[in-house]
Amino acid sequence: MEVAYLIETVIKVVVVLLVFSALAGIGTYFERKILAFMQRRLGPMNVGPYGLLQVAADGVKLFTKEDIVPTNVVAPIFKIAPVITAATAFMAAAAIPFLPSFDIFGYTVHPIVADINIGILYILGIMGVGLYGPLLGGMASANKFSLLSAARGAAVFISYEVVTGLSILAPIMMVGSLSLIDFNEYQVENGWIIFNLYGVGFVAFILFWIAAFAETGRTPFHLIANDHEIIDGFGTEYSGMRWGLFFIGEYANMFFISFVIPLLFLGGYGDGSFLGALAFLGKMSFFFFAFLWVRAAWPDVRPDQLMWLCWKVLMPIAVINVVIAGFIMMF
Amino acid sequence: MNNEQFNNRDVSDSYFLVDIEDYPTDGWGKFKRIVKRTFRGELFVGLWVVMREMIRFDIHTVSYPQEKMPIGPRYRAVHEMKRLWESDAERCIGCGLCEKICISDCIRMDTKIDKDSRKEVTEYTINLGRCIFCGYCAEVCPELAITHGGEYENASEQREHFVDYEAMLTPIDKMKAGTQLEFEGFGAITPHEDERVKKTPLAY
Numbered sequence: 001m002e003v004a005y006l007i008e009t010v011i012k013v014v015v016v017l018l019v020f021s022a023l024a025g026i027g028t029y030f031e032r033k034i035l036a037f038m039q040r041r042l043g044p045m046n047v048g049p050y051g052l053l054q055v056a057a058d059g060v061k062l063f064t065k066e067d068i069v070p071t072n073v074v075a076p077i078f079k080i081a082p083v084i085t086a087a088t089a090f091m092a093a094a095a096i097p098f099l100p101s102f103d104i105f106g107y108t109v110h111p112i113v114a115d116i117n118i119g120i121l122y123i124l125g126i127m128g129v130g131l132y133g134p135l136l137g138g139m140a141s142a143n144k145f146s147l148l149s150a151a152r153g154a155a156v157f158i159s160y161e162v163v164t165g166l167s168i169l170a171p172i173m174m175v176g177s178l179s180l181i182d183f184n185e186y187q188v189e190n191g192w193i194i195f196n197l198y199g200v201g202f203v204a205f206i207l208f209w210i211a212a213f214a215e216t217g218r219t220p221f222h223l224i225a226n227d228h229e230i231i232d233g234f235g236t237e238y239s240g241m242r243w244g245l246f247f248i249g250e251y252a253n254m255f256f257i258s259f260v261i262p263l264l265f266l267g268g269y270g271d272g273s274f275l276g277a278l279a280f281l282g283k284m285s286f287f288f289f290a291f292l293w294v295r296a297a298w299p300d301v302r303p304d305q306l307m308w309l310c311w312k313v314l315m316p317i318a319v320i321n322v323v324i325a326g327f328i329m330m331f
Numbered sequence: 332m333n334n335e336q337f338n339n340r341d342v343s344d345s346y347f348l349v350d351i352e353d354y355p356t357d358g359w360g361k362f363k364r365i366v367k368r369t370f371r372g373e374l375f376v377g378l379w380v381v382m383r384e385m386i387r388f389d390i391h392t393v394s395y396p397q398e399k400m401p402i403g404p405r406y407r408a409v410h411e412m413k414r415l416w417e418s419d420a421e422r423c424i425g426c427g428l429c430e431k432i433c434i435s436d437c438i439r440m441d442t443k444i445d446k447d448s449r450k451e452v453t454e455y456t457i458n459l460g461r462c463i464f465c466g467y468c469a470e471v472c473p474e475l476a477i478t479h480g481g482e483y484e485n486a487s488e489q490r491e492h493f494v495d496y497e498a499m500l501t502p503i504d505k506m507k508a509g510t511q512l513e514f515e516g517f518g519a520i521t522p523h524e525d526e527r528v529k530k531t532p533l534a535y
Contacts, residue, residue, distance in 0.1 A: 034385070037384070037385045037388065037390075038381040038382070038384055038385045039381075039384070040384055040389060040390055040391045040392075041390065041391070041392050042390055042392040042394070045394065293378060293381065293382065294378070296381045297374075297377040297378045297380070297381045298374060298377060298378075313365075
């Protein structure tokens, strides 16, 4: 029993790691293609059919590039920073149920690495730790733009984490559990959380979605590595696979957040049927697409605007939302 | 290619001043502006526009090495030396105007008097490394002999692939086939010039 559990967990970990490493690469392909189509371009076309092998070409380039550690950097921290980003992104995935449980050769598989009872808290906490990658990498790089990026990272981090935490308080109060599987079961019985409690769930959903853009550092809040202002921010001094690890971490984070949002607010995988699983993947694809869609359409905000938005607008709304949810549930 | 839409420079009737509201000074005014901007849905207009372009799929990319854009007749690429239509002989009379006008001093020519006591060009080179493709040589040439061609892909292993006089000269078989393209760029004769030409008034 114990050995079987151990083997199963190790297999799950490997599968999650491989699938999402590959998805991170394919995610860049989707991003380039969709951005190109929205701007009336073709995107990558020459490597492989419709440019599909561009990902492989990029991978080869990243792996074979020289790993440069510049003078004056704090070498140990500089080297460990990308690993933190990539590792924490995948660690956060441990508590996410990617599909409903299914039977394979008479053996029930739960596609979640560990159903821990503090699921969503663990996910958000580990994703928060992921910010140490840009922070430490930026501070250790001995580069002014990297330092600016690290400072921005810290400022952005304390802004959006408040909103993320407060916005999911109302759903947690409804469900009474932190496990994402319990969230799913609750929504099977009581309907999707965004329609629950007279719009409180909807407000929480909008707040969490906005905060997710800041969490993953996507375009309206793409401040930490803002190409047109501070070169590549924390990534300026990185080359080769270390930079690639930052990249994989960022895209894996996008995928995991895209899984978490439907699980929290949009009914997750439903009753566990095949159709429910397909719907779940569809919802997840929509949220991933939304990241790219928004990037094609909207401009970036300034760091002070993001802090203004998070502290002066979203946080009060989130607090009021929690209070209203409490009153409704009490009376 | 037609340029009609560029010729009408009178856009005065479509000009208008953008209506800019006064900036709010007090907190309540700022609050009202934020609420108005938040709920006016402008962000969704942006989202719709990019989505519409994606659905319409009206791709404007020219996949360059496979397909090429037509270039204008006045484009100034690598030079060509033309031949006379009547005799297939070289048009260049060795006057040296192009050498004289060249502002980057990249044209070099050598001439001699041949046995019929006509001027003959013995050497003619253009240093394309120095040439800035200003087009003065083609403009000044009285015989329309040196012109600019349309060959803008001038990457080669050897510079001499372009600067050689024989390489610039229209090949004789092309000339026999009658496919030499006349230069329409700056310095060339404008179309319908015969109809517009007037007699020089001699009476003072």
